[in-house]
Each structure stands twice: as structure tokens, then as C-alpha cells.
Amino acid sequence: MIGNVIGLTALALGWRRSLWTWPAQFLSGLVLFAAFAPHLTGSAGKQVVVMAVAAWGWWQWSRGRDQAQDGSIAVRFATWPERGLMLAVAALGTVAVALLFTAYPTLSWDPWPDAYIFVGTLVAMYAQARGMVEFWFAWLLVDIVGVPLNFANGYAFSGFVYVIYGALVLWGMRDWWLRSRTTPALEGAAA
Numbered sequence: 001m002i003g004n005v006i007g008l009t010a011l012a013l014g015w016r017r018s019l020w021t022w023p024a025q026f027l028s029g030l031v032l033f034a035a036f037a038p039h040l041t042g043s044a045g046k047q048v049v050v051m052a053v054a055a056w057g058w059w060q061w062s063r064g065r066d067q068a069q070d071g072s073i074a075v076r077f078a079t080w081p082e083r084g085l086m087l088a089v090a091a092l093g094t095v096a097v098a099l100l101f102t103a104y105p106t107l108s109w110d111p112w113p114d115a116y117i118f119v120g121t122l123v124a125m126y127a128q129a130r131g132m133v134e135f136w137f138a139w140l141l142v143d144i145v146g147v148p149l150n151f152a153n154g155y156a157f158s159g160f161v162y163v164i165y166g167a168l169v170l171w172g173m174r175d176w177w178l179r180s181r182t183t184p185a186l187e188g189a190a191a
Contacts, residue, residue, distance in 0.1 A: 003031035004161040011139075011165060014128055015172035017073050022058035025125070026051050045107070046118050053122055057129035075176045078132040086123050086134065093119035113149050117142055133180050136173035143169065 010024035033047035061073050078086065094115045101111035108114040124138035143166045150159035 001157055003028050003035060004158055006031060008161060008164060008168070011168050011172070014135075015168060015175060017075065017176075019058070019061050019073075021128075022054050022061060025054040025057070029054060043108075049118075050121065050125070053125045053129070057125060060129040061131075073131050075131045075133055075180050077180055078127065078130075078134045082130075082132070083134065086127060086138070090119055090123045090138075093122070109153070110149065113145050117146050117149070120145075133173070133176045136169050136176060139165065139169045140173075 006024055006028040010021050010028055013021035013024055029047040029051040033044050033051070036043035036047065094112075097119055098112045098115035101108035101115055105111075120138055120142040124135050124142060127135035127138055143162050147159050147162040147166065150156070150162060
């Protein structure tokens with residue numbers, strides 16, 4: 001429960017384009033690692049990868065800070081080649097991770113959806129670290145599977161948290177979408 005609440009905080013900080021989203025994501029991964037380590041080694045291992053991506057995201061945003069006029073990270077839409085690459089990585093990554101989970105059943109309680117959620121999360125975090133609006137679309141696609149899966153497997157609290165994630169994702173997507181459409185030339189012309 002604590003890890004999920006910290007994850008919600010991380011998403012809200014990401015919406016605000018705060019550098020603190022990354023330490024919050026790292027802390028969420030650390031708490032979830034501690035919760036999963038005794039009995040779900042695969043889930044614990046996935047949190048190690050999430051923490052590594054969070055550290056990389058911190059580094060990316062630290063370097064790109066102050067790009068926007070308000071001193072935060074600038075956001076943009078991905079290019080078509082970037083979108084194609086993210087889709088290919090998501091598809092191939094999901095298949096590879098699902099096959100790994102299938103070969104080693106102790107790593108996952110539901111290999112294909114679990115692989116989809118895990119790889120989708122990594123793609124979303126990558127897009128977030130690069131300041132891409134598509135980050136929000138990736139989270140929506142993760143939520144579409146994550147919400148029913150959590151409820152179906154008796155994790156009602158996690159399912160409820162994913163519903164809240166969905167609402168935050170929609171608000172964050174709108175905010176980043178609008179910010180990506182604002183350019184200095186347009187702001188100067190409006191003044």
C-alpha cells in the first residue's frame with residue numbers, strides 16, 4: 001500500500017514536471033522491492049529495473065532542467081521514428097519477458113499480462129525521462145490491463161490505485177499536450 005501511494009505521488013510530480021518525480025519513483029520501487037522480495041522474487045526483480053530507470057530519469061531531467069520558461073523540463077511529442085522504436089520495444093519486450101516468465105513460473109503469477117505491464121511501465125518511464133507526451137499514452141495502455149488484472153487477482157487496493165492513476169494520467173496528458181503546443185514564437189506573437 002505504501003509503495004503504491006508513493007507511486008501515485010511520483011505520477012503527480014511527473015505531471016507537474018518536478019524533478020522530484022524520480023526520487024519518488026525510486027522510493028516506490030524500493031518499498032515494493034522490500035514487500036515482494038520474501039515471496040515474489042520476479043516482482044522484486046522488476047522493481048530493481050524500475051529503480052534503475054528512475055535513476056536514469058533523474059539524470060536525464062537534471063541535465064534538461066530549465067528548458068521550459070518556468071524552469072522545468074520542456075515537453076514535446078515524440079517523432080515518428082521514436083514512436084516506432086517505442087512500439088517495437090514494447091511488442092518485442094513483452095514477448096521476450098513473457099517467454100522468460102513462462103520458462104520460470106516463480107517469476108510471475110500471470111506471465112503475459114505481467115510482462116505487458118512491466119515492459120509498458122519501462123517504455124512509459126523512458127518516454128517520461130525524454131519529456132515525451134506519449135509517456136501518458138503508455139501509462140493509459142498499462143492501466144487498461146493493470147486495473148482489471150489487479151481486481152481479478154484479489155488486489156483491490158492496487159486496482160483502486162490504478163484507477164486513480166488513470167485519472168491522474170488523463171489530467172497529466174492534457175497538461176503536457178497543451179504545454180507541448182506552446183512555443184516561444186507563439187507566446188511572443190500573443191503578447
